[in-house]
Amino acid sequence: xxxxxxxxxxPSLACLKNVDTLLRCPICFDFLSISMMTKCSHNFCSLxxxxxxxxxxxxxxxxxxxxEQDLRNNRLLDDLVANFQAARxxxxxxxxxxxxxxxxx
Amino acid sequence: xxxxxxxxxxPSLACLKNVDTLLRCPICFDFLSISMMTKCSHNFCSLxxxxxxxxxxxxxxxxxxxxEQDLRNNRLLDDLVANFQAARxxxxxxxxxxxxxxxxx
Ligand SMILES: [Zn+2]
Ligand SMILES: [Zn+2]
Ligand SMILES: [Zn+2]
Ligand SMILES: [Zn+2]
Numbered sequence: 565x566x567x568x569x570x571x572x573x574x575p576s577l578a579c580l581k582n583v584d585t586l587l588r589c590p591i592c593f594d595f596l597s598i599s600m601m602t603k604c605s606h607n608f609c610s611l612x613x614x615x616x617x618x619x620x621x622x623x624x625x626x627x628x629x630x631x632e633q634d635l636r637n638n639r640l641l642d643d644l645v646a647n648f649q650a651a652r653x654x655x656x657x658x659x660x661x662x663x664x665x666x667x668x669x
Numbered sequence: 670x671x672x673x674x675x676x677x678x679x680p681s682l683a684c685l686k687n688v689d690t691l692l693r694c695p696i697c698f699d700f701l702s703i704s705m706m707t708k709c710s711h712n713f714c715s716l717x718x719x720x721x722x723x724x725x726x727x728x729x730x731x732x733x734x735x736x737e738q739d740l741r742n743n744r745l746l747d748d749l750v751a752n753f754q755a756a757r758x759x760x761x762x763x764x765x766x767x768x769x770x771x772x773x774x
Contacts, residue, residue: 579759582752583688586745601706605744636741639710640691644749647687654684 577655584652587645590625591616595649599641604628607638682760689757692750695730696721700754704746709733712743 573580589596591612598610606625608616613624614632622629678685694701696717703715711730713721721729722737 576763577760579756583749583756586749586752601741601743601745603741605742607745636706636708637710638706638743638745640706640712640743640746644688644691647691651684651688655682658681 573652574656577652580652580655583648587641587648595645596638596641597645599638599645600635601638602628602630603634604630607641610635678757679761682757685757685760688753692746692753700750701743701746702750704743704750705740706743707733707735708739709735712746715740 573584587595589609589612590606591608594609596607596609599607600610600613601607602613602623604623604626606623608624613635616624617630617632621631678689692700694714694717695711696713699714701712701714704712705715705718706712707718707728709728709731711728713729718729718740719737722735726736727734
């Protein structure tokens with residue numbers, strides 16, 4: 565669920581954009597919060613998927629039929645989100661404080 | 670399973686070390702390859718965990734009893750490994766080519 569707005573990645577960290585995108589929930593687009601994985605291997609915030617399942621008993625991404633009992637905690641994603649956010653903040657700080665890095669030169 | 674040796678992260682990217690560690694298999698210590706998640710939320714390479722389970726029907730991390738049927742693909746981790754490795758390579762290149770960044774100054 566939305567908690568705060570993340571600053572954009574500086575251009576020199578654009579290569580981390582895919583990792584950033586993968587760690588987000590397909591329902592709320594924020595970073596995954598208490599990640600739950602479906603049987604079909606799709607991941608959502610615990611609150612987002614439970615809310616969705618109270619309306620429709622299927623996966624919001626691939627439409628596979630499912631119930632709340634099929635959800636499994638994906639705790640590694642929670643640890644990845646926390647550590648990625650910390651690294652991203654530290655790198656952004658370092659990159660904004662230093663002259664821009666141009667990998668092309 | 671071991672495929673190749675990764676270069677160490679440059680000191681300016683030390684903050685990515687935790688993310689790197691989390692994406693590795695607790696059996697082979699290489700990056701997860703075809704990640705499988707147990708019921709107890711632990712993740713291993715598909716080959717590593719299947720080999721382990723052929724000897725002992727329990728989770729190598731927490732010892733919870735389990736069988737191969739309890740394994741679930743954790744595909745997001747495979748995508749994270751691929752994208753993190755690409756980003757890490759690009760950042761390492763940029764950081765080695767540029768003067769070192771000292772976030773303390
Ligand atoms: Zn969400
Ligand atoms: Zn699905
Ligand atoms: Zn392994
Ligand atoms: Zn376990």
